[in-house]
Amino acid sequence: MHQVMIVEDEFIVRYGIRSMIEWEKIGLQLTGEAANGKEALELMKDGLPDILITDIKMPVMDGIELIAEVRRISPDIKIIILSNLEDFQYAKEAIKHGVSEYLIKSDMMPRDFEQALLKLKESVGRRNAANEGAPAFQPEPAHKEKFLVDLIEGTIRGASEGSSKAGQLGMAQLHSAYFMHISLNDSELGFTERLSLIRHLLKQAWTEGSSSYEVFPDKQGEINVLFLAFMNEERPSPAGEMQKLRQWAEDFIQLLSKPSGRLATIGISSRIRKWTDVKEAYAQAVKAEKQKMFLGCGHAIIYGTDDMSMPAAAKAEHLRISSHQIQSMVYAFQSKELTEYLEELFKQLAARRDVDLVQIISLELLMILTTLWPDVSTDAQQVLELKKQYFDELSRLETLEQNRIWFIQAFDALVQHLILMYNSDRNSIIKATQYIQQYYHQEISLQSISTLVHLSKNYFANLFKKEVGESFLEYLTRIRIDKAKTLLTGDLKAGDVGSLVGIQDPKYFSKVFKKITGVSPSEYRHLMREER
Template sequence: MFRVVIVEDEYIVRFGIRSMIEWDKLGLTVSGEAANGQEALALIRESPPDILITDIKMPVMDGITLITEVRKSYPHMKIVILSNLEDFQYAKEAIRNGVSEYMIKSDMMPRDLEETLLRVKESILAASPASEQKHSVSDIEPLFKEKRMLELLEEMDSDRSQQIVESLRLSDVMLPLYVLHIVKNEWAQSVEEGQALIRKAIAEVMMTFSEDAYEAFPDRQGEMNVLLFARKMTAAGLSEIKTWAQSVVLYLKDHCAMSCTLGVSMSTSSWSGLHQAYEQAKAAAKYKMFIGPERAILYGVDYVPLPSQLAENIKVSTTHIHAMVYAFQTKELQAYLEDIFEQLTARKNYDLVEIISLELLILLTTLWSEVASDQQSILQLKKQYYEQLSKLETIQMSKAWFLQAFEELVRHMIGVYNSDRNGIIKAAQYIGQYYQQEISLQSISSLVHLSKNYFANLFKKEMGESFLEYLTRIRIEKAMTLLTSELKTADIGHLVGIPDPKYFSKVFKKITGLSPSEYRTRAKEDKSS
C-alpha cells in the first residue's frame, strides 16, 4: 500500500476527498490529514508519505511554502495540488517546484481523482524497477489492473498499447487474444452484484473448458469484458470458443437468473489490435437485435457486417406519417411502418435500428402532444414509452411495439375528433365574422382551446382546405362583393384584412384569375347587360 497525506483547510473538502474513492482498491491508504502547511510538515517529518495531496491557499502556511519545504528533505515525494481555477498563477509556481499533478477542485470527479492517483502511483513503480520485478501481474491491485486493461481496449496507438502492456507485466503473454463483451438483457441485481456474478460464472466455466488465462473487467458503461488468452482453444477452432461463451450465458441464466448476450471478437495477434477486437465484440453483441438474446454471437461467423455500400441510410417521411395519422389511415400507416422495419431487417445494422426507432418515437410523442390538453400526462407517457422501448430485445419486438403504439394514437384521435369538430365550426364562424381583423393560426387555435398543429390538421380535414386558404378565400369573396361598389381598391383591401395593395392584388388574381380592376370592369359590364 502506498501512503497518502491530504492537506486542505476546509474540513468538508478533506472529507469529500477522503470519501470520494475506494483507496484500498487503488493500493493506497490515507495515512494522515492536515488543515494547513505547518501541520502537514510536522506530519510528514514524523512519517513521510509516498504521495502528498495539498491545497494551494491555506492559513498559517500555504501550499507553495509547504511544497518548497518538502522538496528540501523529500525530493522524490509525489505531490498532487488542488486549486481553484483563479489560482492558476500559484499553480504554475508549484509546478516549477516539481509537482506531479494539478487538479481543479470545482471540476474534480471521483474518476478524475482515481486516474490521477493511478498515474502518480505508476510513476512511483516505474521509478523502482527492482521493486517492480518482485511482483507478477496477479499481484497488481485489481482496480489498477482493470483500468489498464480497459485502456488497452480503448487505445489505438500501438506505442501507448505497448507501454500499458509493460506496466501490466504482460509482455511475455502468448498471443492470440479474443475479446468477449457481455451485455445485460435483463436482471434484478445491481450493477456491482451483476458484475460479481459474471466473474463467478466465467471462473466456473473456465475451469471446465480450459486452463488458458483470462482477465475480466467492466468498461465505462458497466458492461463486463473478458480478455481471453486462448492458445489451447484456438487449436480446436472457433467452435470451442463459442461453446465456452455459450456456457457462460447458460450458467448466468440457470444459476444466477441473469439474461445476458455475449459478443465474441475475431482473434488478434497484436496488443494494438485489441481496440478493433473490442469494437467487433460490441458489434456482435448488438446483433442480438436480429437473431435474439441469450446466446454467444461470433463476429465474422454469426454476424458478418454488410458492405458499406449496402448499408445506406433509410429515410423516414415524417410528413407522410403525419398525414396518415390525421387522415386516420391505420392500414396504410401499418403497411408503411412494416416496410421500414423490413428494410431495417435487411440492413442488419443495430445503430440504424436505434436511429430510426428514435425518429419514430419522437414523431409519436410529438403527435400525442398535439392532441392532448394535459401536458403532464404527455410527459409521463414519454417516460413510459422510453422505458418500454429500452427493454425490447429484437427488431421484431420493436416493430410490433411501434405498430401498436401508432394504432393506439390513431384510435385516440378518432375518439376525440367528434368532440373537437365543434371547435372547427366555431373557428369558421369566427373567421366569417372577423375576417377583416388580423387572425393568426396561433390566435384562432387558442380561441377554440386546441393546439396549433392539431387545429391546423383538424381544420383541413373538416373544411377541405387549410386555415390560411379558408381565411384568404373568405376575404377575397368579401372583396369581390365590395368591388361592385365605388370604393377604392386600396380601401377594399384594408376592409377585408389585406392592407398591402400589391399583395391584395396578387392574392385576388391568384384566386379569381383577374386583377381587382379587371374584376370591377367585368362586374359593371355584367350589371349593365
C-alpha cells in the same frame, strides 16, 4: 484488527458506508472519518490505517491528491476509491497511484462492498506474513485492470511495452487469445453486481488448467474478458478453436440465465497474438455484440461471420424518413397506413444491418413523437412525464424487433388519443368558422384563431382541414372573396372593397380575387352589371 479510514465530503455517504458493514464481524475496525484529503492527512498523523476508502471529487484536497500523498507516506496502505461512472477518467488517474479497488457509488451494494473489504483484508494479511519472512508477489487487481483499459484505449502502443507490463503483472504471454464483450440484456443489476456475478460464474464455468482469462470493465461499465485460449492443450485448428470458444460462450450464456432468467449477449473478436492487438480486438467484440440488434439477445456472435454482413443491394438504397408524411397520417387518423409505413421502414433497416443507422432513425421517430404530443394535449405536465417515459423505455430496447413493436404501439396510442380528442374538439372548429364569418374583415392569423379556441396551432390547422375540407387560409380567403363579390355589385372602388374584406393591399386583393373567380374585380363588376 485491521484499521479502516473513510474520506468522503458528503455526510450521508459516510453514514451509509459506516452503517452498511458490520465492521467487527469481518475483523475490521473503523478508526476515522474525514470530509476531504487535508482532514484525512491530519488524522493519519496519529496512525496510518491499513485500508483507506476515499471519494475522488472533494473540496480542499481531492482524492487523487490524497492518494498521491498517502503513497509517499506508505506504499502498503490498501486503497478503495469511490466514484461515479462518469468519473472514470479520474478513477484511471487514481489507479496510477496504486489503488486496490474502485467502486461505483450508485451501484454500491453492501455484499459487494464487504467482499472488496475482505479481499483487501486478506491482502493485508499476506503482506504482513510476507514481512515476517514469506515473500510473495500479488499484483493488485486494479493494476491489471488499468493495464487492460490502457490497451483497449490505445495508450500502450509498443509491443515491447505491452509484453513488459504484462510480465510485471504476472500475466501470460499472448499466443492465441480472444476478446469477449459481455452484455447482460435488460438487466436491472448495478455495475458492481454485474461484475461480481460474471466473475463468480466464470470461476464455475472455466475448466481448471485448460486456459486462463482476465476480467475487467471498460469505461462504459460493460464487462470484458480477455481469453487466453487453450494454452495447455493440444492446439486445435483455428476453425476448431473458434468453434470451441463459441460453444463455451453459449454455455456461459445459459449459465447466466439459470438463476434469474437474464439473457446475455457475448461478442467475440478474431484471434489476437500480441498485446497491441487488444485495442482492435475490443472494437471487434463490441461491434459483434451490437449485432444483437438484428440477431436478438442471448447469442454468442463472432466478429467477421456472415451474420454481420450487409447485402450489397441494401448498401445501394438510400433510406429516407418523411416527418411530414408521418404527421399527415397521424392527423388523418390513418393507423393502418402509418403501421405499413413503419413496417417498411424497419424492413429496410433489417436489410442494412447498420446499428448506427437504427439509432439515428429511432431518434428521428422519437423526435416526431415528442413534437406531436404537445400539439394534441393541453396537460403540459402529462406530456413531460410521457416524454420521460419514452426516453426511458427506448433506452431499454436492445433489438430491431423491439424497436419496431415499440414505435408502432407508440404511434398507434397517439392516433387513438387524437381520435378521442376529435369528437370533443369539433365544436372548437365550428366556433372558429363562426368567428371567421363574423370578423373576416379584421386581421386573423392561424396563431390568433387557434389561441381563441384553445388549441395548438398545428393541431388546429390539421383538425380544421379534416372537419371543413379546406385549410384555414383557404377558408378565410374564400369567405373574404365571397363578401367582396357582394360589395362589387355596388359603386365602391375595387381597392376599397379589398380593405373592407380584410385584404389591405389592392394588388394582392386583385390577384387573389382573379385566382379564385377567374376574373379581375373590375371584370367581375362589369359582368354583374351586364347580367342585370
